[in-house]
């Protein structure tokens with residue numbers, strides 16, 4: 001789809017430049033304010049011990065969805081649902097059990113039998129179509145329409161509502177990267193990503209001895225949606241800065257909850273991503289330092305949550321090493337240990353290709369920035385071009401492609417990316 005590329009690139013460059021300026025500013029104020037302190041805290045606190053002996057009830061949230069018809073009591077509903085979950089984290093921290101349940105859920109396709117003729121014409125699956133990967137930074141109140149890095153809580157709710165109303169279904173990014181998208185037939189996958197671990201993404205507070213998630217923080221808003229709609233999926237990738245997760249730019253009190261937040265995310269179907277330790281510009285950083293930054297970010301996050309898989313990098317500023325090489329990402333060594341990334345995310349600026357598409361490259365995943373201009377543009381694009389968007393057939397083991405494919409998608413299936421899957425054309 002050549003028409004979106006040039007504009008996308010320009011927007012991408014603009015975003016990179018903007019982010020360089022903004023984050024450089026944040027970093028210069030933030031680091032004065034105690035990176036050393038944070039390191040000490042990490043070393044001494046080494047948070048949230050995993051109680052591996054706990055006999056875990058099966059409590060993956062999807063297993064017990066509230067009725068989708070239940071009338072949501074906007075704010076209060078979110079607070080109480082979420083705080084129930086949070087209360088649970090003291091007693092249920094056997095994350096391995098959680099993981100097993102999640103994996104078992106995963107391998108069961110939503111749909112195993114081939115779709116009928118009627119279903120094919122109703123759902124119109126197209127598994128060569130494009131996937132939306134959205135990118136957010138700050139979720140908080142603001143009144144400057146020029147600030148493309150902040151989405152207000154109400155704007156973010158509107159984004160989620162639009163996605164839900166347009167048949168999108170939230171998936172983990174690893175399912176996209178591994179070409180294992182498992183969502184109901186007729187649904188369109190969407191991936192939500194959050195960079196920098198800003199405080200507005202995940203704020204906690206204590207009430208009467210229990211921890212509660214701020215219903216106006218991104219996680220509070222997501223939980224409200226996921227609890228209200230059991231046909232909206234679940235997930236979100238939080239690519240944090242591990243010296244002060246969810247405390248940026250000015251929430252010192254939130255540092256105390258870092259371990260609980262990270263563990264809670266992993267236990268509740270979210271993912272944690274790498275964003276380096278110091279938000280480095282990899283275009284200006286020697287290879288050895290890049291390897292150290294990437295490995296240490298993973299090590300620091302796993303001090304909080306040992307079982308967390310940190311295999312996706314949100315590339316800081318969208319600037320790749322050595323003018324666009326991804327060799328390091330594919331495998332490197334640090335202090336005698338081997339590391340590798342499964343995927344890397346760009347900053348900007350268009351829908352991403354299907355994982356079965358010839359142009360799909362897990363080290364170059366484009367994202368759409370969560371601002372009015374970009375979202376307005378691409379949401380309209382989806383509405384105007386439904387034939388270009390990925391629509392699932394319900395079975396991750398088959399690739400269903402319409403015969404009357406959109407011209408931009410003709411002959412774009414890459415057989416090497418679909419090993420073991422049956423191709424169904426209709």
Ligand SMILES: [Zn+2]
Nearest residue numbers: 195196316317
């Ligand atoms: Zn960043």
